Amino acid sequence: MITLDGVLINLGYGLMLLALLARDILWLRTILILAQSCLCTYALHAGAPNVAAWNALFVAINIGQVIRILLERRAVQLPDGLDAIYSLNFSVMTVPEFLGLWRRACEVRAFSGELLAQGEANDRLIVLTDGEVRVVVHGxxxxxxxxxxxxxxxxxxxxxxxxxxxxxxxxxxxRYWTRVMLERTRLRKPALWSKLQAAIGRDLVRKIRQVDSQAAPQDESELRGNTTT
Incomplete structure (x- = not known):
């Protein structure tokens, strides 16, 4: 005979099993809310207030996480001037991730002179926001x-x-981030740290390609000069 208790407990555990198969964290949290709501209702009907309280707590936590995920995924507009910087290296991140990281960076304006000396230790990750700098090796x-x-x-x-x-x-x-700041990011948000490493890798690859493209015409002209002498 099918009873209400039987329906609720089987539906609850069935939904939990389905949640474990979900690939998207939003769907996982949503299905868990339904599953734990069923289990909470079952516990109340069966006279188990402790079980009901725990499942109600789980429902509340998952509702909070669903709201957080939806807020993170909402369409966010980049402020003027940041879209080019984001597109150049940081598009491996979501816009909210990038903005969160960007806001934690320290800002320096109207700096002139030697930003970094050759051969010195460097504990900052720096990104230019305005102007140009020269990279100098042995003068x-x-x-x-x-x-x-x-x-x-x-x-x-x-x-x-x-x-x-x-x-x-x-x-x-x-703007710059210190090593200490990014170490906290690595520990607290490893996924974001991985994306930042990917952004750094993208920047390095782009610079290497620029150097190769500049060197190619010089090599070609030298080769032509050798063939005509």
Missing amino acids: HDVATLGPGDLVAEMSFLTQEPTSAAVVADKPVSY
Whole structure:
């Protein structure tokens, strides 16, 4: 004979099993709310207030998590000027993730002079927001960086001394995260840390491609010169 208690407890556990198969965290939380609501109702009907209280607590926690996920996934507009920086390296993150990380960064405006010296320790991950800087190796300019470019990211990752100096001839603005700040991100939000590493990797690959594209015409001209002499 089918009873209300039997329906509620089987439906509750069946929904919990279905939740374990969900790939999306939002669907998992939503199905768990339905499952634990069924179990809470069953416990109240069966005269088990302790079981009902625990399941009611689980329902409340999952409702809170669903609200948080929906807020994170809502359409968020990037402020003016940030869309280009986001598209250049940080689009591996969601917009809310990027904005949260961006707001935690320290801001420096109208800086001019030597941003980093060659051969010094670097404990900051720097991103330019306005202006240009020169990358100098032993007194020779090797590259120019502009808005959206990361600065000295390799020395930051490897914790080795910088291989080049970075100089701002005119005032520039930039933001930076310290190693301590990002270490907290790594521990508390490992998924976001992985995306930040991917953003750094994207920046490095893009710079390597730029160097290769600049070197190719020079190699071709040298080859032509050798064939005509």
